[in-house]
Amino acid sequence: MRRATEWNAIDEPTVPLVGRRDEVRELVLALQTRQSRLITGPAGIGKTRILMEAVSRRREPSLFLQAPRSLHDLLVRLAGMLHCRIARFPILSRATSVALKGAVLEALEAEPRPILLEDIARADPRMYRFPQAVYYVPRSCLRS
DSSP, rough: OOOEEEEEEGGOOOOOOOOOOOHOOOOOHHHHTOOOOOOOOOSSSSHHHHHHHHHHHHHHHHEEEEEOOSSHHHHHHHHHTTTTTBBBBBSGGSOHHHHHHHHHHHHHHHOOOOOOESSOOOOOOGGGGHHHHHHHHHOOEEEE
């Protein structure tokens, strides 16, 4: 299972990106203006690499999740990354999705940051409901 990570400027790519200047510039502008973008395409064409470059140029913390399997998995991982605490559920993985969703949205409203979701094509279709909610959080943005 791949893990969720907080992505910081320290994680900058070591190999220079060549020939994608316009795409990176557009993503940096989208990050600055907190606009959502959906990046799709076949595996191995450089979607994640372009995102890494854009995020490293912004030098702001971002949440990066690979292959969330379900809505609950996505919420548990985000809640952990955002250091959410739910009194009724000291163990986040045992919290209900409703409780997790509220805690995560509250944390994002308090401290907005980009969320990058990778490899969600095979995820449970119910998982897409949460990114729709994140879209409406002021000053937050979502990438996938």
